[in-house]
Amino acid sequence: MSRLAISNIAWPPDQRRPALALLAELGVGGLEVAPGLLFPGEVDPFAPSEAVLRATLGEVEAHGLTFVSMQSLHFAAPDAALFGGPEARRRFADTIVRAADLAARLGSPNLVVGSPRNRVVPEDMPAETARRIALDVFRALGDQAATRGCRLALEPNPRDYGTNFLNLTSEVRDFVREADHPAVALNFDIGALSLNGEAEADAALFASARDLVSHVHLSRPHLAAVEAEDASVGRALAMLDEAGWRSWVSIEMRATAPDPLAAVRHAISYCLSRMGAPSHAR
Structure with a gap:
């Protein structure tokens, strides 16, 4: 059976303590984090002070949680662009390196690289040029990630999210296979x-990419709340169980007003009820 985690984008920073207590109550073992929400009071959330870092690590560990992944790497870097000029491309890469530095301090083994608006291919750039640039950048970043004990999990971002590069899961699979780097992986995203x-x-795609997958996002389109009324996440959990996936799966949903923790409780309870469910439930 998979191991359940949840991303901290599901609650506002000022509700972290009750959120962590809720995760401990429900038996969730993994925490995925967006740095800006984990360290909202720090001038640079990618470089928190040692005191703040130690306090945060202690709080997370006290609730029996493990940092399993990091996301929203370019959230505060709108001028970073994979296919921009040399300076914009350097900022794109430097942001990921800094995120890997933080991941090493947290002990997180995975970095989800989504950042749809930071990877838009300009209209006048040939597709082969863009692919060559991306392969060169991510192979070099893979070297950086490996030295810090983590992997880069490239995420398919649909066109609805504002990008035109690596939209489909099959496209990310093929790109990661071509990159052929042990620290460049695929984030399998249900939404x-x-x-x-x-x-x-989904089952055929997962089977074709199984050796490349480092992390799974249990999400709905546009990061809507995970709920029983939409069976897509439940079907995906049954598929993953049938495929023998035993690593982390992370609920990824935005904070839901007016009561984000009630939505978190509902999402976790639903996912736990479907984990290990028979395939005919799909």
Whole structure:
């Protein structure tokens, strides 16, 4: 059976303590984090002070949680661009290196690289040029990540999210396989499958990319709250169980007003009820 985690984008920073207590109560073992929400009071959330870092690590460990992944790497870096000029491309890469530095301090083994608006291919750039640039950048970043004990998990971002590069899960799979770097992996995202019309082929896609997958996001399109009324996440959990996935799966959903922790409780309870469910439940 998979191991359940949840991203801290599901609650506002001022509700972290009750959120962590809720995770401990429900038996969730993994925490995925967006640095800006984990260290909201720090001038640079990628470089928190040692005192703040130690306090945060102690709080997370006291609730029996492990840092399993990091996301939202370019959230505060709108001028970083994979396919921009040399300076914009350097900022794109430097932001990921700094995130890897923080991941090493947290002991997090995975960095989800989504950043749809930071990877838009300009209209006048040939597709092969863009692919060559991306392969060169991510192979070099893979070297940096490996020295820090983590992997880069490239995430498919549907066109609805504002990008035109690596939209489909199959495209990310093929790109990661071509990159051929042990620290460059694939983030298998359930919401992206739904938006891209790939959900019906989820089992075949997962099987074709299994050796490349480092992390799974249990999400709905546009990061809507995970709930029983939408069975896509439950079907995905049954598929993953049937495929023998035993690593982390992370609920990824935005904070839901007016009571984000009630939505978190509902999402976790639903996912736990479906983990290990028989395949005929799909």
